[in-house]
Amino acid sequence: MKRLLLWLPLIAFALLFVVVSSGLLKPNDHLVHSQMVGKQLPRFDLPAMVPGMPGIDTARFADGKPRLINVFASWCIPCMAESPQLMVLKQQGAEIDAVAVRDTPQNIAGFLRRFGNPYTRIGDDRQSAFQLALGSSGVPETYVIDGKGRIVEQHIGDVRAEDVPELLAALKKAAG
Amino acid sequence: MKAPPLSAVTPDSFRHSRSRASQRPLNLRNGGPRKKSEATGWVSWIAVPLLLAAPALADTPLPPARLADTQLPDPHQEAEAEALMQTLRCVVCQGQSIAQSDADMAGQMRAMVRERIARGEKPSAIRRWLIERYGDYVSYDPPLSAVTAPLWLAPLVLLGLGAWIARTSFRRRRRRRG
Numbered sequence: 164m165k166r167l168l169l170w171l172p173l174i175a176f177a178l179l180f181v182v183v184s185s186g187l188l189k190p191n192d193h194l195v196h197s198q199m200v201g202k203q204l205p206r207f208d209l210p211a212m213v214p215g216m217p218g219i220d221t222a223r224f225a226d227g228k229p230r231l232i233n234v235f236a237s238w239c240i241p242c243m244a245e246s247p248q249l250m251v252l253k254q255q256g257a258e259i260d261a262v263a264v265r266d267t268p269q270n271i272a273g274f275l276r277r278f279g280n281p282y283t284r285i286g287d288d289r290q291s292a293f294q295l296a297l298g299s300s301g302v303p304e305t306y307v308i309d310g311k312g313r314i315v316e317q318h319i320g321d322v323r324a325e326d327v328p329e330l331l332a333a334l335k336k337a338a339g
Numbered sequence: 340m341k342a343p344p345l346s347a348v349t350p351d352s353f354r355h356s357r358s359r360a361s362q363r364p365l366n367l368r369n370g371g372p373r374k375k376s377e378a379t380g381w382v383s384w385i386a387v388p389l390l391l392a393a394p395a396l397a398d399t400p401l402p403p404a405r406l407a408d409t410q411l412p413d414p415h416q417e418a419e420a421e422a423l424m425q426t427l428r429c430v431v432c433q434g435q436s437i438a439q440s441d442a443d444m445a446g447q448m449r450a451m452v453r454e455r456i457a458r459g460e461k462p463s464a465i466r467r468w469l470i471e472r473y474g475d476y477v478s479y480d481p482p483l484s485a486v487t488a489p490l491w492l493a494p495l496v497l498l499g500l501g502a503w504i505a506r507t508s509f510r511r512r513r514r515r516r517g
Contacts, residue, residue, distance in 0.1 A: 195430045198474045238399050265399035265443065290404050291447040298472030300430035301444070 194319045197298030204312045205296040209286025212263045213272050219260050219286040224312035229337035231259045231330065232306040233282070234294060236266050237274035239302040245321035246278035252322070253281040255331055261285040264294050264302055305330065309337035399443055406453040407446035413457075420453045423462040426479040427452070427469065436479060 199205070208220040224230065233249060235242040249259060261282040263271050271285065288294055297306070300319075307316040307330065316333045318326060411417040424438035429445040437445040437452070455465050469477045481487045 193433065195433075195473055195476060198470075198472055236399065238397065240397055265401050265447075267400060270400065289401065290450070291444060292451070294444075295448065295451060295469075296472065300473065 195300040196319070197300075197314070197317045199298045199314050200317050202314060204308060204314060205293075207286075207293045207296065209262065209288055209293060212261075212266070212285040212287040213268050213275070216282070217284050219262070219284045221312065223260070223284075224308050225310075227310035228258065229307065229309050229315075229334045231257055231334070232308055233259050233261045234264060234288075234297070234299050234302055234304045234306070235261055236264045236302045237270040238266065241321035242303045243274075243278055245303055245323070246281070248322040248324060248327055249281035250279050251324075251327055252330060255327070257331060257334055258283055262288045262293055264288050264291055307333045307337055310339075403443065403446040404450035406450040406457075408449070409453075411453055411457055416456050417453075419462055420449075420456040423456070423465060424449055424452055427466070428477050428479055430473055430477060 204221055204224055206221045209218045211218040219232075231252065253259060259281050261284065263285055265288070268287075275282075286293070297314075299317075303321055305318040305322055306314055307318075309315050315337045316330075318330065322330065411420060421438065425436050427437045427448065429435050429437045429440040429442055429448070431442040431444045432440045435445070437448045452465060456462070466478055466480075470482075475481055475484070475487070481490065483491055
């Protein structure tokens with residue numbers, strides 16, 4: 164018993180060392196990840212946000228073509244920052260549908276005029292209902308959807324230049 | 340990327356204070372129409388930072404949903420909704436429940452909770468719906484799982500440990516006395 168007690172401080176130190184060093188190696192992740200990744204898209208039907216561009220609904224995502232869903236808003240600064248990368252994605256052949264969260268048609272039209280339009284469709288999610296159903300915790304977020312309407316991947320925050328190849332690879336993989 | 344002029348994407352309600360704020364400092368720098376009296380000098384020293392502190396461009400121009408801050412007419416349902424909101428985490432502000440948070444998204448979540456309660460849904464079903472989407476993290480009432488098991492079992496283990504220590508020390512004392 165005495166002998167064990169003698170080693171106890173060293174064991175306690177070793178435990179503490181493991182805890183601290185594991186925290187250093189793998190910093191805390193404060194992002195709220197959607198639990199919907201790997202599951203089917205929730206049923207939804209969002210009306211068009213701006214004239215001339217249709218809205219989006221569930222049926223669209225069962226036609227065999229993988230797509231991105233970009234959850235964005237004109238009042239969100241990182242959304243402005245990621246717009247050049249979305250344009251690059253579009254040029255590389257990605258099809259991007261958008262969900263405009265808590266926004267007005269005028270503001271979205273202004274946003275598209277200013278930053279370009281990488282989207283094929285924009286759905287109006289005025290009350291964040293679809294955002295909540297997706298398990299999205301903010302704007303911007305980008306989801307990779309496979310051809311059968313399954314959510315394959317979630318990208319939280321703005322899409323940076325280094326994320327573009329990753330998203331393209333995820334789309335390619337989703338196409339099978 | 341060039342920085343966009345803020346006013347172009349700023350909702351109308353913010354635009355006025357913004358543009359005024361951006362003109363004031365220019366006047367000061369040019370020594371423009373400033374030195375009228377000591378009093379107005381002081382006022383501008385206070386007013387300029389205040390105007391600069393106009394709402395940041397990072398929030399929706401839309402008003403919150405009706406039920407975000409309006410109680411349900413039925414007090415029983417409202418109490419049910421309130422109790423649930425106290426135990427749901429705001430996913431934007433993370434340290435607060437949606438009942439406490441001023442974040443727009445928390446307001447939308449409160450509205451959703453009230454709507455569903457008014458429709459007759461059970462609080463447990465709403466909690467389950469949110470956990471399905473955001474994980475256990477969204478609930479302040481963690482369910483028993485492999486990850487949360489230590490949280491629930493630790494008090495029992497500690498209680499057992501305490502009983503064991505008490506027993507051995509009582510025994511030792513009795514032995515010494517006897």
